[in-house]
Amino acid sequence: MFENLSEKLQRIFKNLRGEGKLTEANMEAALREIRVALLEADVHFRVVKQFIEDVRQKALGQEVLTAFSPAQQVIKIVRDELIKMLGSHHARLRFATEPPTVMMLVGLQGSGKTTTTGKLARLLSREGHSPLMVSVDVYRPAAREQLSVIGRQLGLPVFDSPASDPLELARAARREAVLSGRDVLLVDTAGRLHIDDQLMSELEQLKKLLTPTEVLFVADAMTGQDAVRSAEEFHKRLGITGVILTKMDGDARGGAALSIRSVTGQPIKLVGTGERFDALEPFHPDRIASRILGMGDVLSIIEKVEQSMDQRKAEEMQRKLLENDFTLEDFRDQLRQLRKLGPLDSLLSMIPQIGPFKGLKNVEVDEKEITRVIAIIDSMTPEERANHMIINGSRRRRIARGSGTSVQEVNRLLKEYAQMRKMMKSLSGGFLGKRMGKIKWPPFPGLQPPA
Ligand SMILES: Nc1nc2c(ncn2[C@@H]2O[C@H](COP(=O)(O)OP(=O)(O)OP(=O)(O)O)[C@@H](O)[C@H]2O)c(=O)[nH]1
Ligand SMILES: [Mg+2]
Structure with missing residues (x-):
């Protein structure tokens, strides 16, 4: 991920390095190339437009820093704006003042909700929490069994009951969390191929019942702009509190990662970087920006x-x-x-x-x-x-x-x-x-x- 974009940006900066002074002309040329590079990386066009505008404003308003070369100045501006685009700060998961904290994982079919529920339970338990997982996916055969298998592999509890109604399951799971002193309840929900009304209203009811602290939209980074669009939809209907981007280990162009924050206004909190249960990492805007620009810090x-x-x-x-x-x-x-x-x-x-x-x-x-x-x-x-x-x-x-x-x-x-x-x-x-x-x-x- 990001390799292509990274390579292109580095080439643009290298060309700028040859210029003695930062003029409007060479700045515009660089901006044009950056714009193309971002669009080719599948970044949402609105996000690109705003980004270029912000960089231009900053570059023109910049006082001349003699200690820096033009290329360095532009790199610094681009980096700052990239970080802003990615959300500025690392957004942590939030917890309820009164346990149990409920976190709902929502998203399209196959985006990685169930796997991520397991990964998140593992992460939380390593941080000293005691999570309980529950799947309220009563539609896909074996969906709940899938989560139970994960729970056994991780040695972490999964709530199950013969109930076949998602709301009833959720209610019982929360009761169980309270009774057994579990401080976080992770709710793995059903996915659909497309956003449909029935799914949305079920999620709305679940949200009303559980008053979750986090509604985490699980987005498959490999699906590019589709992930961005559905995140936007989910947010409109449901009000998400954060995004988990999965399959960042794949060879997607990275545009989803770069656009989702700007488009939804909600932070990317975690990223999935593999199929293993330890492949879930906090998302740090500054580190990603530096990685894209290929320059460490x-x-x-x-x-x-x-x-x-x-x-x-x-x-x-x-x-x-x-x-x-x-x-x-x-x-x-x-x-x-x-x-x-x-x-x-x-x-x-x-x-x-x-x-x-x-x-x-x-x-x-x-x-x-x-x-x-x-x-x-x-x-x-x-x-x-x-x-x-x-x-x-x-x-x-x-x-x-x-x-x-x-x-x-x-x-x-x-x-x-x-x-x-x-x-x-x-x-x-x-x-x-x-x-x-x-x-x-x-x-x-x-x-x-x-x-
Ligand atoms: N490479 C990679 N694969 C992942 C990642 N996260 C999930 N997967 C894979 O994606 C596939 C789908 O994952 P699930 O967790 O079943 O997805 P889901 O959203 O629960 O799917 P439904 O319940 O059918 O909607 C599985 O094969 C996972 O192993 C990731 O970060 N990287
Ligand atoms: Mg699932």
Whole structure:
């Protein structure tokens, strides 16, 4: 899902990257392409229209941010608007103040109601709730048996009785929930091929009887605009409180996911991503937007870095790296900058797991270690910080004493620092040097730049 859209948007941004300035002309061209990309992804035309209009307004009203390139500015606007289109925030399931909370799952035939009832029961029970499930689908043979089988597989209770009237079944199930101290009642309802009056009035009666906290419309993402249309219909008749999009693991173009919130005004609360019972996830608008734009949370990293590091200092640091002029003092500054960014683990987790960053997420960051290293450098004299070569044995002993560490730790730091300089030197001959145009590449004819 989203692969196509994602690819197209990335191409559009790449083209913009080549432009020096954001003008009305290149902005309009980009907007046209974004519009086509969204329509091709099966996003509802009204939603597309509004989206393009909002992006245009923002882009034109934008003050010039020198720190960002035109492409970056547009990416940021598109991302913000995408998140808005998807509902801004993660919408949680709500619970009644007085148990049991009743949640009704409604939707067209085969959309995944029964499977999702099981998944939801599992999720809730993992979160400490004690759900009871009931199927009020008295029409399809074996529909209720299907839910019972799921309940047995999950080891979670399913209410059943010989009753053949949906309302009677629902009433009895709620009584059972109260008596057995179950705090959530999940009601799996019957589906129809098309929306018909009889189904709707039955659902209306069920809603009146049960006063559910959640009426969750279960929509099959694979059906594209049909899912959007029926969500709209259900909402008009029944008043839904949220949407669960199933089969997001399929190869649908994703338009339903992108339109359903705007069209119904109701949030997508959960998404089903497979047939297994653990394949139900909360829906996070910001994560989906980033996934579509293919950039992890790079933008928020940019924001954070921008906030805490002034541009000049960064340029100075870059120069020093290139000229192999990176002293222990600079090293300490860098570590302090890093710390200003907040917990390193959370910073690392925002980096997309691609290319050179693969595996970075699992790096253990020891904040105490950073504090120790800073303490060691603090205990050096300015001369020592400027030139690590003069730090001999007696100086090392003094530094260790001053920083409350050991000579071994001082040795280790100096060794690591030396390795880092060496690494930077080789980097500066590579892509950094090439970018800065200071060092000619290739240094030897026929040598290829490092990948
Ligand atoms: N790949 C995938 N398949 C799913 C997902 N959710 C449900 N399914 C499959 O969709 C099919 C229909 O699911 P059901 O739960 O029976 O659908 P239903 O809405 O209860 O159907 P009716 O009761 O007949 O209206 C089953 O084969 C499920 O395994 C999902 O998130 N991903
Ligand atoms: Mg069913």
